[in-house]
Amino acid sequence: GIQVEQSPPDLILQEGANSTLRCNFSDSVNNLQWFHQNPWGQLINLFYIPSGTKQNGRLSATTVATERYSLLYISSSQTTDSGVYFCAASSNDYKLSFGAGTTVTVRA
Amino acid sequence: DSGVTQTPKHLITATGQRVTLRCSPRSGDLSVYWYQQSLDQGLQFLIQYYNGEERAKGNILERFSAQQFPDLHSELNLSSLELGDSALYFCASTTGEGNTIYFGEGSWLTVV
Numbered sequence: 001g002i003q004v005e006q007s008p009p010d011l012i013l014q015e016g017a018n019s020t021l022r023c024n025f026s027d028s029v030n031n032l033q034w035f036h037q038n039p040w041g042q043l044i045n046l047f048y049i050p051s052g053t054k055q056n057g058r059l060s061a062t063t064v065a066t067e068r069y070s071l072l073y074i075s076s077s078q079t080t081d082s083g084v085y086f087c088a089a090s091s092n093d094y095k096l097s098f099g100a101g102t103t104v105t106v107r108a
Numbered sequence: 109d110s111g112v113t114q115t116p117k118h119l120i121t122a123t124g125q126r127v128t129l130r131c132s133p134r135s136g137d138l139s140v141y142w143y144q145q146s147l148d149q150g151l152q153f154l155i156q157y158y159n160g161e162e163r164a165k166g167n168i169l170e171r172f173s174a175q176q177f178p179d180l181h182s183e184l185n186l187s188s189l190e191l192g193d194s195a196l197y198f199c200a201s202t203t204g205e206g207n208t209i210y211f212g213e214g215s216w217l218t219v220v
Contacts (some may be wrong), residue, residue, distance in 0.1 A: 043200075045211070098151040
């Protein structure tokens, strides 16, 4: 299956700061999604973005499929943004593979 | 609320026992995924069903099995449980390949 690598593994932010999370994948994808896992364990879908750019409030994401990477931007971070951010991808084999995640801690 | 319902939310059982985790997908979703999340292995894909048929299989142990029923709910059966099977088990659903996938809240399994 496809290999998904995320960086950085950990990120500590001061409230109000901006940040960029990166996801590299090993093959062409037909499915790429970003998720946020909150401290209670819930996995919440942020973006379905196999290509292009999307924005949702303070979050935005860009996938450059030809170069096999995706970026998640968090602007004006808030303490509620804390948690683990996962990138997941699949390439025509129906197996949505997850990266190891980026743990984000936003301090007040 | 994602619309995906998983039961039970928490389960504590002894080694060697068997448990069944249940998942009801979102209304209209035909595809169901099962994932295991443990501290040392991260989120691991177990198996996927589409409209009752197995579509893809990941690193699912032989002691584990799953099925999707005609009403589209799914069950994951875990048998001969070992301490290392303690994990958070997620079910997720989607209308089909290439669409947004929605996760349930998970079933926390502790094997003692």
